[in-house]
Amino acid sequence: MKRSRLVTAVAAALLLTTTACGSGFDDDQGATAQQSAGPADLQILIAASGDAESKAVTDATAKWASASGNKATVTPAQDIAQQLGQALAGSTPPDVFYVDAARFADYASVGALEPYADKISNIDDFYPNLRQAFTYDGKVYCAPKDTSTLALEINTDLWKKAGLTDADIPTTWDQLTAAAQKIKAKGIVPLAIGDTRDRIGAFLVQNGGWWTSADGKQPTADTPQNEAALTYVQGLLKGGLAQYPKQLDTGWGGEAFGKGKAAMVIEGNWIKGAMKADFPAVKYTVHELPAGPTGTKGTLSFTQCWGIAAKSKFKDQAIKFVEAMTSADQQLEFATAFGVMPSRQSASAQYTAKFPEDAPFVAGVAYGHGPVNAPKMDSVLADLDTGLQGLATATPKGVLQRFDKNAKTALGG
């Protein structure tokens, strides 16, 4: 008798838990109740580039929290896309989180983000192309955290070994080809370039093209400019003047460059930290990417913004937090800590003064092109990367047409 009573009790308890779980599904559709008075408890999810970034952000957050009398917890994400996806689905998103420009439109289009940018002081101070990267349907959503751009890094020793001097540093595509041929003649791989749109796309910009229209609503890949750009890259690959990192048995361009497997590489300013940490003995110089045939300078810029969840309970405090994190002084502090560039134009002069060797990266911020800014494009872009991986043997026009066809479906055009 006693045992069956126990079983009943267990069963009842289990049933109770089920009903308790069930209540979680009743979502209120209306605006989330705001708590603007009193101390907030901010949850901040970041996708840190490394320990240095986690520490810098955690320290800055702690400083802000104690100064403003709020509580704030920084969580470094393992896989931010997945963690954020789960949190949004569960209606319990972190209040503030990093949003990569490449994924921004996905989040903005489903209403996950609070368009708060107009409440940030002096929003026009942020570089226009960075603001553009976080614009959806004509509205700027969030404040860019910082930025990085691509440039051309040259290994000083290998450059000399190939008999080249400072006068040979390429500023045009023709010069790049010429220098690469001289390097190749010495049995050195001239250029390592990542096999994705995030590196090869720079050549499109240099030739005045881009994958999509400016508003991100139309695919515009299949144009003569883009075809010429891809044909040029294909020529480099076919001629052995450029190789993908995987062919050089490395994970990314910086590794190939650091190991001395290539004399030049096209990478962003994150390469500084990697070289310092892993290959401190390698001497190199940084230059702006060579311009296209018409003299157009072009590079790619990468950025993340401080997204605030539309469902956050502490939007006012979150905006104040972002304000503090994107102030010029704080951005310079972050720049020193983990090697990114400020997203505010007013901080740029100070940054260049402090890191004069970064001038080519800083110059790129002005003319850099952000990632494709349109929702539902991730699988299309992944498919494009697959096409670019096989660029050496594919037809450039085919790659571009395929992108247009897929993008058209994804964009609903």
Add this chain to the structure above:
Amino acid sequence: MADIRRGGIRDNERVAGWLFVSPVVLVLGLFMLVPILMALWVSLTDWNGQGSPFQSGVPFAGLDNYTRLFTQDGLDRENFMISIRNNAYYVFAVVPLQTALALTLALVVNNRMLRGKSFFRTAFYFPSVTSSVAISVVFLFMFANSGAINAILGLFGINGPQWFADPRGVLHLALDTVGLLDTNAPPAALTGHSLLGLTWWDWTSGPSVAMCAIISLVVWTTSGTFMLMFLAALQNIPSQLDEAGLIDGATRWQRFRFITLPQLRPTLFLVLTLGLIGTWQVFDQIYVMSQGNPAKTTLTPAYLSYRTAFRDLDYGSGAAISFVLFLIIVVLTLLQRRALRERP
């Protein structure tokens, strides 16, 4: 003690029985059945991942997420069909190989003449108890362009491929080597016609070189577990049967083929079924080692489902892919059950 039971002597036992199984029923129901039904609902919607999928206002898509995988010409169908092709080749390679290897290992360990039996048993089982992520990382190093595998191949004068950067299908490569086809100029009969969005040329590629590296990894890690199952079954076979065969003058092969193997039929079915299910669900090796690259040749339905849901925020399609995968597994298991049925 004197109360008269109505409805027969077993009446009370039924209630007690249900009470005893209720914890399991509740736990399974709560953590398996309910989530599966929830996922089924998600696969019928265009839920965007904001808030609960059960609130009003979530657009109902009907079977769109499913039909898109089969009937609409586009990237969704192409990716899905590529993943099915990759996984099918993967299953064809892994299941027979791991079963044969597991059986061989079990026979070796079961050999009465073998010394240091427990050492070999442990050694063979070891890969199965190691974390698949850790092993995957080790294999990444081994199959690196200048890694151990290519170094060994180099000793024999073979220039090893760039394993994880090589999307060429081995079937194409083999036919090219024999001289039947030219991979640079594939026959128009194959490239000109397509089935479900993939040309016949694509369907017949075979697993890519990169996939072969993953296949060898999986065969190596899982054969240990299946060896244990075969070993348990082998030890259950009475040695008299073998001796009887010996007296009748059966050769070693005849004794294995006509005495041991028929006794192993239930275990063989178990191993094949578990292998089939496990290989269709391959995920962690792909996630760690290749993420579907190079050129989508290691994309599998399980990984595609994950990527569609959590990268593209297209939860409906992602859930639909996993249900199609579920159906594939069920159908194949039933077919296999029929094929391996005991014939009277």
